[in-house]
Each structure stands twice: as C-alpha cells, then as structure tokens.
Amino acid sequence: MSAMGTGARRRHDDTPDTTADFERLAALSKGPERDALAERLVGAWLPMAHRLARRYRNRGENLEDLEQVAALGLVKAVDRYDPGRGGAFQAYAIPTIVGELKRYFRDCAWDLHVPRRVQELRNRVRATIQYLAATEGTDRSPTVAQVARAADMAEEDVLTGMEAIDSFRSLSLDAELAGADDGYSLADTLGRPETRYDTVIARESVKPCLNRLPEREQHILYLRFFQDMTQAGIAEELGISQMHVSRLISRSCARIRAQVDSPVERLQSVSASR
DSSP states (O other): OOTTOTTOOOOOTTOOOOHHHHHHHHHSOSSHHHHHHHHHHHHHHHHHHHHHHHTTGGGSSOHHHHHHHHHHHHHHHHHHOOGGGOSOHHHHHHHHHHHHHHHHHHHTSOSSOOOHHHHHHHHHHHHHHHHHHHHHOOSSOOOHHHHHHHHTOOHHHHHHHHHHHTTSSOOOTTOBOTTOSSOOBGGGGSOOOOTHHHHHHHHHHHHHHHHTSOHHHHHHHHHHHTSOOOHHHHHHHHTSOHHHHHHHHHHHHHHHHHHHHSHHHHHHHHHHHO
C-alpha cells in the first residue's frame, strides 16, 4: 500500500512546519515581538496563499490582485488561529483564504452590482457550460435546455445566469464593435438629443398666447418674424410711427414670454395639444 494511504492529504512544498512558532505566537501579548513573529509566519505561508489565488486566475481578474486578496486572508488566518484548539494551521487557513477570495468576487469584482443569488446562478451556469464543453467535445454552445438538465436548474434561472455572465465586465463606450474595421464603437450606436424637439415645444407653447393677442399685434408679429419685414416697413404699411411699432413688438413679446413661463399656461398648453 502506498505511504499516502487512503484519504491522506497531499503535502505541498508550500506547507512549512510552523507548529512551534504558532504556539509561541499564541503565548505572546500584543506588541512588536508578536507582530514580527506574525509577519514571519505570513511570509512562510505566503506561497500557499498564492497557490490558492492561482485557482481563480481564469475568471477575468488580475492575478496580482487575487494574490493580494489571498494574502489578506492569510493575515487574518495567522491572527485568528488558535493552536490550542487542535488542528493544523493549513486546515484552518485554506477556508479563510478561499472565503476571502470568494467575497472579493462577490462584492468587488463585478462592474455592475447584481444580487448575490444572481451571482451564484451565474457561477453555476458558467461551470456547467464549461463541463458540457469538456465532456461533449464540441465547440457549439449548449442550449438553455441542455444546461438546465445538466445543472438540475429551471430554464428561467439558467437564462438569468447567462445574462449575468455578461454583467461581470462592462465595455467602454469607445470599445470597437466586433467585426468593425472602421473604428465603429458602442458610442456610435447611441442616439443623440434632437434639438428640433425644443423648437416644436416652443412653437406649440406660443400658439395659444399669440391667438390671445389683439389682431393688430398678431399682424405686426407676423410681418416682423414670418415675413422678415423691418420695423420701418411695417410702420409704413400700417400708417403708424416706427417707434410705435417697436413698442408694440416689445410689449407683445414680453406678454407672450410671461404667459409661456407661467405654470398654469404650460399646463393649458399641454392639455390643448392632447
């Protein structure tokens, strides 16, 4: 029989024997000496933490960031481990480090915030798709029904998980669209404000105010702004002074502006346009 034995755990090169150091650490009070010893223990076990981080390197995150997260989990494990309760440090540290990595993916790695349940569905669907691709040996993506059967999930949950896969990373609006060879980007697909809508709104707001003006003032404004006549020309046509024409135009415009700016008038204009 092999020396490993049934159920024996494989020992990695990154699992140093630090039993005596942890017993000494537990006996020390807080202070520089304890901090220095804890730092040495973290350094001794850091290769193991990095090994655990590498398990997650294919999930779209920078490996250096994952190693830092794993190191943070290791620091917590060294600080909280109590050798007096029995059990090896490795058995205590691995769940602590892995838990820190999983929390990082859950809380920090998503560009778009989604509920935890949706994140779990995404991870389950993703793992099932990878499993089906490996076992069936085909480049064709599995259908929703196939994923649902393989993962024992409802098809609705599979669809939710598939949508969440695309939410893990967001694209820049400057990102070039797939297949575009002319620099066509996402920003080029977005609509732009239509300034002529403002003109339509202004025209409809002014109409009822114009209709309430005396007929002479309406005619003067028509000649000035729609026929592009000068004040002198209007004065000559109507047989009045240019100064009087100027006063009538100013007074009429001020009256219309005040009515358009009135909340009651805006409400009436909206009601009349329906």
